[in-house]
Amino acid sequence: MTWLTHLGDFLVFVFESCRWVFRRPFRWRLIVDEMEFIGNQSLFIVALTSLFTGAVFAYQSWMALKIVGTDSLVGMTVAISLARELGPVMTGLVVTGRAGAAIAAKIGIMRVTEQIDALEVMAISPQQYLVGPKIVAAVLALPLLTAIFCLIGNLGAYAVATVVCGIDPGIYVAKLKFFLEPWDLYHGMIKGAVFGGILASVGSYRGYRAKNGAEGVGSATNEAVVYAMVAIFVVDYFLSVIVPSGYRSQG
Amino acid sequence: MSPGIPDIEMRGVWKSFGDDPKGPGENGATLAGLDLVVQPKTIHVLMGSSGVGKSVTLKHILGLVKPDRGDVLVRGRSVATASDVELREIRRDFAMLFQNAALFDSLNVYENVAFPLREHRKEMSEDEIRARVGELLSRVELENVFEKMPSDLSGGMRKRVGLARALALEPRILLFDEPTTGLDPVTSQIIDDLIVKTTRDLGASSVVISHDVHAALRISDFVSMIWKGKIIETARPADFRRSSLEPVVHFLRSAGAV
DSSP: OOHHHHHHHHHHHHHHHHHHHTSSSOOHHHHHHHHHHHTGGGHHHHHHHHHHHHHHHHHHHHHHHGGGTOGGGHHHHHHHHIIIIIHHHHHHHHHIIIIIHHHHHHHHHHHHTTHHHHHHHTTOOHIIIIIHHHHHHHHHHHHHHHHHHHHHHHHHHHHIIIIISOOOHHHHHHHHHHHOOHHHHHHHHHHHHHHHHHHHHHHHHHHHTOOSHHHHHHHHHHHHHHHHHHHHHHHHHHHHHHSOOOSGGGO | OOTTOOSEEEEEEEEOOSSSOOOSSGGGOSEEEEEEEEOTTOEEEEEOOTTSSHHHHHHHHHTSSOOSEEEEEETTEESTTOOHHHHHHHHTTEEEEOTTTTOOTTSOHHHHHHHHHHHHOTTOOHHHHHHHHHHHHHHTTOOSOTTOOGGGSOHHHHHHHHHHHHHTTOOSEEEEESTTTTSOHHHHHHHHHHHHHHHHHHTOEEEEEESOHHHHHHHOSEEEEEETTEEEEEEOHHHHHTOOOHHHHHHHHHTTOO
C-alpha cells in the first residue's frame, strides 16, 4: 500500500469509529474508564513536566529580556507561550508517549491474540467497544490536562522569576493579568482537544492493523508514537493560524 | 428452519490475498473454488496440513473475510453480501472457540464468560448472570475459577473457559479452530469429548479444524480434506479411512491411522 491508501484507510477507520459512538448501545462507562486512564493517570507526569517547563522558560526569558530592560514582562511571556503553544503541544507529546503508546500496544495485542476477532464473532463492533471510547475520552481529557499544564507551568515560572531572578511579584502578576486573555487559554485547550483526537486515533489505528505477533505489536507501538508526535507538530502550525486567540499581545 | 437447508454452504469460494498471492491453490489463491456443506446437528471436521486455507475457510463462514468469487450461505442467508447489520444478526447464531481461546486478558474468568450475556441479554439481572456463568463453567467441568485471570490459567483451562463463553448465548453453530493443538493427550481428549457433548446438548452443528487425525475420526459425523485451497474429499469417518485419494492416503498414513 502507498502512503495515500494508508491515509485513506486511517481516515475511514476514524470516521467509522466516531460514528459508532453515536449508535446504541452507548458506551458511557468505557468512556469514563478511558478518561481515567488517559487523563487522571497522566496527571503526575504532566504536572512534573509542566513545572520544569515553566521554570526553565521563565529563567531563559529573563536572561533575554533583561538585556533590553524589559524583564518585567517575563510573566506575560511565559503565560502566553504556555497557554497557546507549550501547554497543548507538550501535553500532547507527553500523553502520546504514555497513553498513545499504551493504546497501540493494548489494541495490537488484542488483534494478534484474536481478541478483536472474538468481539466480532460475538456480534460486538470492536470499533464501538474499543476505539470510539478512547477517542472521545482523549478529546475530553486533553484540554483539561492542557489547562493543568498551564496552571502548574505558571506556578513554576512565578517561583523562579520572583525567587531566582528577583522580579517584583506585584509587577509580574500585573503584567500577566494585563496581557493574558481567556481566549489565549481557549486557543490552547482547543488545540489540546485536537491533539487528543490525533494521539488516540493514531494509536488505535496502528494497533488495530497490527499483525505478526510480538514483532508487529512492537512496530505498531513505535510507529503510533512517531506518527502521532509528527502529526501534532504539523497540525499545531495550522491550528495556530486558524484558531482565534487573545488580541492584546498581537499588537 | 425447514429441513434440507444446510447450516453452512460454501459454493465455489475463491480468495487470494495481496497483489502477489502466495497461497497453495491455482495462481497462488488461498481458496481455489472451495465447496462445503455442513448439515444441521452434525460435527464436521476440516482436515489438512498447515497453510492450506483451513482458518481462512472459518473466517469466510463468519464473514470476517469476504470471498473474491463464490458465495457463503449460513442457514440460507448469504454472508458474502450481507450488510454490517445483517452480519451481526447472522453472527448471533455462531460461537467460536479460538486457537488460543482469545479470552479478554483484562477481564477475569467470571467477566469473560459473563461478557456475551451482559452485551446481548440486557434483561438478565446480576444474580441471573452469576447463576448462568456458574452453570456454564460447570458444564465444561470447571469450578472455583471465577476470580482467576486468564494469564493464571493453563492452556486446557483457557480452552474450557473459552468454550463456556462460546456457549453462553446457546449458539446454533459452533466453530473450533484447532481446539486441541498444543495440549497434552489427556486434556485433548477432555476437550474433544466436550465438543461432542456440548454440540449434542445444544442440538447445534459444529465445524472443527484439526490436524489430529485420530480425534477427527473419533468425534466427527463428516470429515473433509482440504488440499490446495479446495475440498477434495468429504465422507463419513469410516469411508474417509478407505479413501483412495493420494493426499488423503498420505495424510492418514503419516498419522499412522491406516
